[in-house]
Amino acid sequence: MDIGGLETVVANSAYVSARGSTDAGAASVSRDRKMRARLQLPHITRCEHLRGRPDLDFPTVCLRQPIGKRLFQQFLEEQETFAPAGGLWKSVEAYAAAEESDRPRAAQETVNRFFDSAAETFCAFLEEAAVARVKEDARHGRADLFQEAEGQLLRHLEARAWPGFKETLFFSRSLQFKWLEGQSVSEEWFLDFRVLGKGGFGEVCACQMRATGKMYANKKLNKKRLKKRNGYEAAIVEKRILAKVHSRFIVTLAYAFQTKLDLCLVMTLMNGGDLRYHVYNVDEKNPGFPEPRAVFYTAQIICGLEHLHQNRIIYRDLKPENVLLDDAGHVRLSDLGLAVELPEGKDKTKGYAGTPGFMAPELLKNEEYDWSVDYFTLGVTLYEMIEAKGPFRCRGEKNKEVTRRILHDPVKYSEKFSAACRAACEGLMAKDPAGRLGFRDNQCAQLKGHPLFQKVNWGRLEAGLVEPPFVPDPKTVYAKDISEVGAFSTVKGVVLDEQDRAFYDDFSSGNIPIPWQEEMVETGVFGELNVVSSKSGTCFLL
Ligand code: ADP
Ligand code: MG
Numbered sequence: 343m344d345i346g347g348l349e350t351v352v353a354n355s356a357y358v359s360a361r362g363s364t365d366a367g368a369a370s371v372s373r374d375r376k377m378r379a380r381l382q383l384p385h386i387t388r389c390e391h392l393r394g395r396p397d398l399d400f401p402t403v404c405l406r407q408p409i410g411k412r413l414f415q416q417f418l419e420e421q422e423t424f425a426p427a428g429g430l431w432k433s434v435e436a437y438a439a440a441e442e443s444d445r446p447r448a449a450q451e452t453v454n455r456f457f458d459s460a461a462e463t464f465c466a467f468l469e470e471a472a473v474a475r476v477k478e479d480a481r482h483g484r485a486d487l488f489q490e491a492e493g494q495l496l497r498h499l500e501a502r503a504w505p506g507f508k509e510t511l512f513f514s515r516s517l518q519f520k521w522l523e524g525q526s527v528s529e530e531w532f533l534d535f536r537v538l539g540k541g542g543f544g545e546v547c548a549c550q551m552r553a554t555g556k557m558y559a560n561k562k563l564n565k566k567r568l569k570k571r572n573g574y575e576a577a578i579v580e581k582r583i584l585a586k587v588h589s590r591f592i593v594t595l596a597y598a599f600q601t602k603l604d605l606c607l608v609m610t611l612m613n614g615g616d617l618r619y620h621v622y623n624v625d626e627k628n629p630g631f632p633e634p635r636a637v638f639y640t641a642q643i644i645c646g647l648e649h650l651h652q653n654r655i656i657y658r659d660l661k662p663e664n665v666l667l668d669d670a671g672h673v674r675l676s677d678l679g680l681a682v683e684l685p686e687g688k689d690k691t692k693g694y695a696g697t698p699g700f701m702a703p704e705l706l707k708n709e710e711y712d713w714s715v716d717y718f719t720l721g722v723t724l725y726e727m728i729e730a731k732g733p734f735r736c737r738g739e740k741n742k743e744v745t746r747r748i749l750h751d752p753v754k755y756s757e758k759f760s761a762a763c764r765a766a767c768e769g770l771m772a773k774d775p776a777g778r779l780g781f782r783d784n785q786c787a788q789l790k791g792h793p794l795f796q797k798v799n800w801g802r803l804e805a806g807l808v809e810p811p812f813v814p815d816p817k818t819v820y821a822k823d824i825s826e827v828g829a830f831s832t833v834k835g836v837v838l839d840e841q842d843r844a845f846y847d848d849f850s851s852g853n854i855p856i857p858w859q860e861e862m863v864e865t866g867v868f869g870e871l872n873v874v875s876s877k878s879g880t881c882f883l884l
């Protein structure tokens with residue numbers, strides 16, 4: 343074995359073992375105690391200034407942010423007046439994630455406990471008409487059975503429980519966590535493991551948050567290389583968009599910070615490799631996926647696209663290489679460096695962006711375009727997963743020929759495609775965006791209803807409850823050998839000035855609230871910190 347090979351083996355084994363220690367949810371085992379000790383809640387008097395912060399409203403604190411929501415739900419449980427509402431809330435959330443076959447039973451139980459005026463935990467704040475409708479429909483077990491009631495529940499909680507909650511220790515505790523969340527982070531909080539891949543501006547490494555033990559991917563953008571290649575705008579767009587979206591089908595940004603040399607984006611670690619690697623390299627003699635596997639990934643990609651489009655973001659760079667697998671075999675979209683956000687009131691954009699062989703006709707013709715370009719790239723991606731070859735690209739061909747084919751030639755389908763799969767590809771790769779399958783009325787309902795997805799339970803898929811058709815081997819590193827990743831040359835002749843530093847400070851905004859709170863909960867740090875001392879020793883506040 344040469345030195346490069348040995349280096350890879352050593353790096354892989356350190357990485358696989360760190361990964362293993364966190365996979366079982368035992369992140370605390372591999373924590374750095376000294377760093378963990380630095381995560382301490384401040385005295386409550388130091389958080390008073392946060393109390394009136396305008397962004398800390400009911401939906402943010404109690405619905406979107408995991409720590410605030412937990413504390414709020416614990417408050418509801420403790421209060422006799424709100425306990426039924428708290429119970430109903432948990433019950434409808436569990437219903438949404440239930441198996442279809444379980445729903446009628448779960449629905450009836452919820453109705454008995456909260457919708458029946460004779461029940462001890464009857465929710466009298468629900469409107470009579472809504473109660474009657476739920477009772478009437480309960481036996482159907484429809485996915486949206488409790489939607490209307492949940493709306494009334496949340497309005498009730500905002501009007502009645504939220505004001506009182508703000509006077510309690512529970513809310514003070516949420517402010518203490520908010521303070522901790524607002525502390526700056528720097529490279530000393532992270533331990534780097536092996537290189538996972540190479541980007542345009544730097545390496546992507548596996549890393550571990552030392553205080554909690556959680557594993558992440560750290561995408562580094564070299565400051566000088568960014569400046570030399572005019573990459574600032576793309577870097578800040580990628581950071582802003584990643585911080586804005588929260589979907590289990592898109593990589594999540596947890597931290598943004600800087601070192602002397604790099605800007606760093608710390609994101610969800612995707613251990614399972616990218617779809618391109620799985621299509622072509624895992625079984626070279628038999629490339630491509632059986633249809634059910636391709637359909638599963640396509641369905642998850644649709645959920646990711648739908649979330650982006652609901653947030654007015656066009657992705658523009660969907661391709662197998664940018665779709666990454668996690669430990670369990672679920673996929674997420676990554677690399678949002680080419681994405682663009684449409685401002686409110688503007689529904690189209692212009693500009694040449696994407697990867698040859700994937701770009702939609704309207705984009706290639708330099709016309710204005712919208713989300714529809716992402717459904718064209720989805721069609722190309724689905725085709726490639728089945729055929730293990732792009733629909734428009736032949737080896738060694740010039741981009742001009744590829745472009746001509748995208749604009750004018752019909753796609754050829756082999757016997758690998760079922761009728762439904764071929765129809766879906768044709769619908770997605772329609773040359774005219776007006777007739778293309780995609781995103782309408784703020785959702786992908788028509789596309790999700792296509793026969794190709796007949797067997798997909800979208801509710802369970804969206805809740806992450808559908809078992810993936812393929813689970814990556816936990817001992818394999820689905821990345822190139824370190825020696826193959828290749829090194830970067832040093833950047834010469836670039837001097838950084840005050841203006842550059844101002845940009846870096848703006849980029850390095852630190853912890854991203856929702857992922858940070860998720861990490862605290864998931865790794866048990868929230869539970870460890872959420873105690874109060876009392877005269878009789880230490881007791882749980884809650
Ligand atoms: P660039 O925008 O410069 O192309 P990418 O975001 O595509 O950079 O990252 C480069 C490579 O790093 C990817 O092709 C992939 O191999 C690896 N990578 C990126 N993000 C992750 C992640 N979250 N988890 C694991 N590997 C990743
Ligand atoms: Mg990339």
Ligand code: MG
Pocket residue numbers: 677678679680
């Ligand atoms: Mg990129």
